[in-house]
Amino acid sequence: MANEFLKKVNAQINGAIIISDEKLMEPYLIDWRENFRGRARAILTPTDTQMVSTIMRIADEEKQIIVPQGGNTGLVGGGIPDQTGESIVLSLKKMNSIIDFSPKNRTITVQAGCILQHIHDVVENENLYFPLSLAAKGSCTIGGNLATNAGGLNVLRYGSMREQCLGLEIVLADGTILNELMPLLKNNTGYDLKNLFIGSEGTLGIITGACLKLVSKPSTRATSIAVTDKFEHALVLLDRLQHHSGDQVESFEIMPKTLLDIIYKQFPDISQPIKPETGFILFIEISSSKFDDLRSNKIGQSSLQNIMEYFLETALNDNLISNAVVASNAKQREAFWTIRENAPLATKRESWPVNTDISVRRDKLAQFYYHASVEVAKICKNSRICGYGHIGDGNLHFNVVESEDGDPNWKDKRQSILTAIYSSLEEFGGSISAEHGIGQLKTDQLIETKNPTYYRMMTLIKNNFDPKNILNPNRIIK
Numbered sequence: 001m002a003n004e005f006l007k008k009v010n011a012q013i014n015g016a017i018i019i020s021d022e023k024l025m026e027p028y029l030i031d032w033r034e035n036f037r038g039r040a041r042a043i044l045t046p047t048d049t050q051m052v053s054t055i056m057r058i059a060d061e062e063k064q065i066i067v068p069q070g071g072n073t074g075l076v077g078g079g080i081p082d083q084t085g086e087s088i089v090l091s092l093k094k095m096n097s098i099i100d101f102s103p104k105n106r107t108i109t110v111q112a113g114c115i116l117q118h119i120h121d122v123v124e125n126e127n128l129y130f131p132l133s134l135a136a137k138g139s140c141t142i143g144g145n146l147a148t149n150a151g152g153l154n155v156l157r158y159g160s161m162r163e164q165c166l167g168l169e170i171v172l173a174d175g176t177i178l179n180e181l182m183p184l185l186k187n188n189t190g191y192d193l194k195n196l197f198i199g200s201e202g203t204l205g206i207i208t209g210a211c212l213k214l215v216s217k218p219s220t221r222a223t224s225i226a227v228t229d230k231f232e233h234a235l236v237l238l239d240r241l242q243h244h245s246g247d248q249v250e251s252f253e254i255m256p257k258t259l260l261d262i263i264y265k266q267f268p269d270i271s272q273p274i275k276p277e278t279g280f281i282l283f284i285e286i287s288s289s290k291f292d293d294l295r296s297n298k299i300g301q302s303s304l305q306n307i308m309e310y311f312l313e314t315a316l317n318d319n320l321i322s323n324a325v326v327a328s329n330a331k332q333r334e335a336f337w338t339i340r341e342n343a344p345l346a347t348k349r350e351s352w353p354v355n356t357d358i359s360v361r362r363d364k365l366a367q368f369y370y371h372a373s374v375e376v377a378k379i380c381k382n383s384r385i386c387g388y389g390h391i392g393d394g395n396l397h398f399n400v401v402e403s404e405d406g407d408p409n410w411k412d413k414r415q416s417i418l419t420a421i422y423s424s425l426e427e428f429g430g431s432i433s434a435e436h437g438i439g440q441l442k443t444d445q446l447i448e449t450k451n452p453t454y455y456r457m458m459t460l461i462k463n464n465f466d467p468k469n470i471l472n473p474n475r476i477i478k
């Protein structure tokens with residue numbers, strides 16, 4: 001163990017938290033999309049905050065670069081070290097305990113390495129609900145969710161990760177522990193530092209714990225898939241349903257038929273409740289924990305199901321949709337969401353897609369979609385536009401998949417396609433990252449697109465919290 005940093009960790013903590021075997025390190029050094037591959041001196045797997053603090057104190061002494069990592073499901077390379085092989089990956093995965101769960105206070109306090117799905121399971125047992133939900137929920141961690149300010153399927157109703165967090169425990173770059181794990185709904189005591197760390201992607205401090213707020217678990221849901229010809233109809237429908245349901249829309253997702261075909265092709269065993277000829281499909285869910293909404297009519301339908309059926313019926317009459325299916329039980333609902341959740345993996349299997357994570361104001365989303373589609377077609381006529389996602393939040397993963405017959409020049413066209421999408425985005429005043437963050441993927445783009453004063457302020461914050469630039473350097477700030 002020639003490295004001074006590792007020698008000190010070994011002596012002051014425990015050699016058992018150090019992984020340096022090449023084979024064992026591998027899964028920590030490549031991202032989910034396999035776009036980033038890094039090298040590292042070692043992976044450290046501490047089990048408590050004190051260990052993280054000691055690691056950071058030694059890192060500060062030895063000027064050792066630390067790359068924090070949670071579940072490694074991030075999509076912008078933020079948790080993958082660079083190629084030099086000099087970084088240390090600090091994996092929070094083993095810090096996965098529940099510190100305090102108070103159903104009466106409607107809060108849960110957890111270590112940062114807790115898996116999102118685990119939190120769902122624990123609180124739902126007590127009839128409570130932690131709303132953040134994304135396809136990676138079985139692997140991503142609360143620390144990673146906070147560090148990226150994750151979004152997902154329910155932002156429309158509950159907000160993103162930032163809105164779910166009441167307090168954080170942070171280990172700063174020099175090892176100081178900042179504990180603000182207060183389960184208080186109201187706490188106006190000066191600057192709200194936690195909001196600096198949320199979305200900072202491991203560049204300002206290590207999140208070691210979090211206090212999260214909980215809401216009532218929905219006791220009834222109505223879920224449907226509908227087919228619409230035009231993107232703009234989806235937006236009309238969303239607005240209509242938000243009014244009709246009294247803002248009980250939990251998810252409203254769009255997906256073009258092109259992408260649905262790819263999912264059916266890549267996952268031939270999943271259920272295929274709908275097979276449209278053209279257009280887009282919508283995944284629609286309303287939910288409620290209200291007693292009134294549970295009440296059934298004569299044929300045993302909850303009032304939410306009535307709302308959903310009335311909504312779909314009027315949409316059909318108004319030619320806003322051409323077809324729809326309503327889930328008649330929990331199993332069917334799950335089958336609908338399985339289709340949606342398989343979208344990222346299906347495109348990854350199909351080809352090497354061009355991926356984006358953009359947002360524009362909701363009322364301009366359809367125009368953006370068509371504008372960007374035309375621009376992409378100018379470069380690559382037969383490529384498949386797979387722009388899907390959370391339209392309620394104005395957030396689309398406007399992704400492009402190679403033509404079905406293959407394109408020998410696909411590799412060369414990818415950059416031009418990306419440029420075309422981002423030029424369209426600029427015209428519509430959108431954001432280059434709605435929910436995935438900047439990581440190492442979009443640092444240059446951030447410099448190009450962010451207001452220079454805003455960027456300078458961010459640099460000042462980074463320099464203040466991490467003067468030796470040892471925390472995830474060259475992520476967000478370059």
Ligand SMILES: Cc1cc2nc3c(=O)[nH]c(=O)nc-3n(C[C@H](O)[C@H](O)[C@H](O)COP(=O)(O)OP(=O)(O)OC[C@H]3O[C@@H](n4cnc5c(N)ncnc54)[C@H](O)[C@@H]3O)c2cc1C
Nearest residue numbers: 070071072073074078141143144145147150151152202207
């Ligand atoms: C199939 C799939 C679907 C997805 N869907 C969505 C979606 O709908 N919405 C969405 O927002 N994202 C989505 N993602 C992206 C990803 O799941 C989220 O970004 C998630 O929040 C990352 O959590 P993680 O624990 O895996 O973090 P990692 O990937 O390990 O790390 C992400 C970033 O956070 C930093 N970090 C991690 N833990 C800590 C910590 N404890 N302290 C400080 N910094 C830390 C890392 O350095 C890195 O910069 C999806 C990913 C996949 C693979």
